[in-house]
Amino acid sequence: MTKAAGVGAPACDEAAAADTPAWGGYVVEAQAGFLLRRAHQRHAALFQEMMGARDLTPTQFTALIKIVTCGAVTQNRLGRLAAMDPATIQGVVRRLVARGLVTRAFDPADRRTHVLRATPAGLEVARQAVACATEITAATLAPLSPAERPLFLALLKKLI
Amino acid sequence: MTKAAGVGAPACDEAAAADTPAWGGYVVEAQAGFLLRRAHQRHAALFQEMMGARDLTPTQFTALIKIVTCGAVTQNRLGRLAAMDPATIQGVVRRLVARGLVTRAFDPADRRTHVLRATPAGLEVARQAVACATEITAATLAPLSPAERPLFLALLKKLI
DNA sequence: GGTCGATTATTTGTATACAAACGATACCTG
DNA sequence: CAGGTATCGTTTGTATACAAATAATCGACC
Numbered sequence: 535m536t537k538a539a540g541v542g543a544p545a546c547d548e549a550a551a552a553d554t555p556a557w558g559g560y561v562v563e564a565q566a567g568f569l570l571r572r573a574h575q576r577h578a579a580l581f582q583e584m585m586g587a588r589d590l591t592p593t594q595f596t597a598l599i600k601i602v603t604c605g606a607v608t609q610n611r612l613g614r615l616a617a618m619d620p621a622t623i624q625g626v627v628r629r630l631v632a633r634g635l636v637t638r639a640f641d642p643a644d645r646r647t648h649v650l651r652a653t654p655a656g657l658e659v660a661r662q663a664v665a666c667a668t669e670i671t672a673a674t675l676a677p678l679s680p681a682e683r684p685l686f687l688a689l690l691k692k693l694i
Numbered sequence: 695m696t697k698a699a700g701v702g703a704p705a706c707d708e709a710a711a712a713d714t715p716a717w718g719g720y721v722v723e724a725q726a727g728f729l730l731r732r733a734h735q736r737h738a739a740l741f742q743e744m745m746g747a748r749d750l751t752p753t754q755f756t757a758l759i760k761i762v763t764c765g766a767v768t769q770n771r772l773g774r775l776a777a778m779d780p781a782t783i784q785g786v787v788r789r790l791v792a793r794g795l796v797t798r799a800f801d802p803a804d805r806r807t808h809v810l811r812a813t814p815a816g817l818e819v820a821r822q823a824v825a826c827a828t829e830i831t832a833a834t835l836a837p838l839s840p841a842e843r844p845l846f847l848a849l850l851k852k853l854i
Numbered sequence: 855g856g857t858c859g860a861t862t863a864t865t866t867g868t869a870t871a872c873a874a875a876c877g878a879t880a881c882c883t884g
Numbered sequence: 885c886a887g888g889t890a891t892c893g894t895t896t897g898t899a900t901a902c903a904a905a906t907a908a909t910c911g912a913c914c
Contacts, residue, residue, distance in 0.1 A: 560824045562759045566834045567741060567752055567827075569850045570734045572777055575871080576854060577727045582872090592727055593900065599722045610862055617732055619902050624864065626900080646862040646909045664720045667727075674726045677852045686849040687729060692837045693846075694732045735901080742902090753870065770892055779872050784894065786870080806879045806892040861910070870901080880891070 577674045584670050588663055593618065595663055597626045601636055601652050602660045608647040635659055737834045744830050748823055753778065755823055757786045761796055761812050762820045768807040795819055 562568055581592045590598070593616070600615045601607060607615070613623035627650060630636040635656030638648040652660065675683045722728055741752045750758070753776070760775045761767060767775065773783035787810060790796040795816030798808040812820065835843045 557763065557824060560759075560828060562756055562827075564847070565827065565831045566847060566850075567737045567831065568756060568777075569847060569854065570730065570737050570834075571752065572854045573850055574730045574734045575777065577730050578871085581727060591899065592731065596722055596728060599720075603717070608862075617728075617735065618900085620863065621865080621903085622899095622901055629899085644862085644910070648863080664717060667722075667725065668720060671725045671727065674730075674853070678849060682849055682852075686846070686853075687724070687726060689838060689842055689846040689849070690726075690729045690733055692842075693834070694729065694736060738901085751869065768892075778870085780893065781873085781895080782869095782871055789869085804880070804892085808893080855914100857912100857914085859910100859912085862908080863906100864908105865906075866904085868901100868903090871899080873898090874896085876893100876895075878892080878894105880889100882889080883887090884885100 577670075580673050581670050584673065585663065585666050588659060588666065590659070590663055593622075593626050594630060595667060597623065598630060598635060598652065598656060598660050599664070601630075601650050602657060606649050606651050608641070608649060610647075612650060630656070737830075740833050741830050744833065745823065745826050748819060748826065750819070750823055753782075753786050754790060755827060757783065758790060758795060758812065758816060758820050759824065761790075761810050762817060766809050766811050768801070768809060770807075772810060790816070 578592060581595075585595065596616045597612060597618070600612055604612075604615070609623055609627055610620055612618075612627070613620055616623065618626065627636065627638075631638060634653055637651050637653055639651065641647045641649050675686070678686055738752060741755075745755065756776045757772060757778070760772055764772075764775070769783055769787055770780055772778075772787070773780055776783065778786065787796065787798075791798060794813055797811050797813055799811065801807045801809050835846070838846055
């Protein structure tokens with residue numbers, strides 16, 4: 535019934551220690567970290583719901599878009615562009631390659647690296663996914679007024 | 695050189711397809727989902743750096759605080775309070791119990807559930823961690839001006 | 855040319871995060 | 885009381901996310 539998390543519920547109905555002054559007004563649900571985690575969770579849920587048909591996760595989508603727009607990138611460079619750990623990007627790229635959306639080629643100039651490129655199928659998926667992702671961004675920001683949205687994004691950018 | 699992710703760098707220096715009009719001005723780094731993921735990553739890094747001495751993750755801290763302030767909760771209820779899946783909260787609680795911060799007791803009134811309570815050690819860890827967490831929140835919001843911080847938190851709350 | 859530090863990609867281990875399925879139990883309704 | 889429904893906790897499987905260690909290679913410097 536409740537979708538996933540009833541955090542909106544009253545803090546603690548069975549609470550006894552809620553009035554303890556020792557916590558000095560610290561409310562974990564009001565902290566930036568908690569709210570960021572919840573907002574990220576909500577976005578991920580919206581993404582899965584709206585992008586689910588294409589079977590792309592947020593990270594896979596981001597990586598694919600960066601590969602497409604860059605034309606050719608190495609794996610580590612892609613990780614830096616997409617803000618993913620080398621160990622993380624390895625799995626993301628492996629799954630994109632397994633689905634035939636991306637190819638890996640040896641780089642004769644640097645035998646350590648593998649150059650990543652989008653396949654025609656990957657390009658087509660990316661093209662469709664961008665349209666979908668635009669709607670996902672709109673859905674994510676829907677609770678804000680049109681005036682609040684750029685303001686929120688500007689503040690969020692400062693935190694990175 | 696670049697710390698971990700050069701997202702601030704010019705979009706794509708080797709880019710060829712960057713000027714393709716097909717993408718209609720879609721820039722993945724400017725999307726709400728990407729920024730939320732990055733901001734959450736930054737907070738997690740700050741949390742680990744500043745709370746590392748106590749060896750508490752953000753989720754473990756949140757769960758412990760909810761157990762302490764509620765006095766006694768079941769696992770599923772804790773999950774709803776802390777916005778965690780039943781499968782997720784299971785692992786979080788297991789680790790807190792293994793460290794002796796939390797105990798599980800049978801509930802004679804409902805044999806499906808286990809009642810969670812903080813141990814004295816858990817209470818003490820929570821007390822110290824709250825002070826640390828207050829600093830973590832400050833560090834997370836440090837890039838914003840004092841006037842921007844409550845505004846940002848208010849907007850973030852609307853997104854949940 | 856040889857050595858050393860840096861970079862690339864991988865692997866291992868741990869911790870979220872969630873879908874899906876499961877057994878056990880509670881509750882509700884006829 | 886019986887039967888259906890809902891809830892609780894667990895397990896399995898997949899996907900991030902990152903620390904730490906590793907092998908291969910590159911580049912720079914002597």
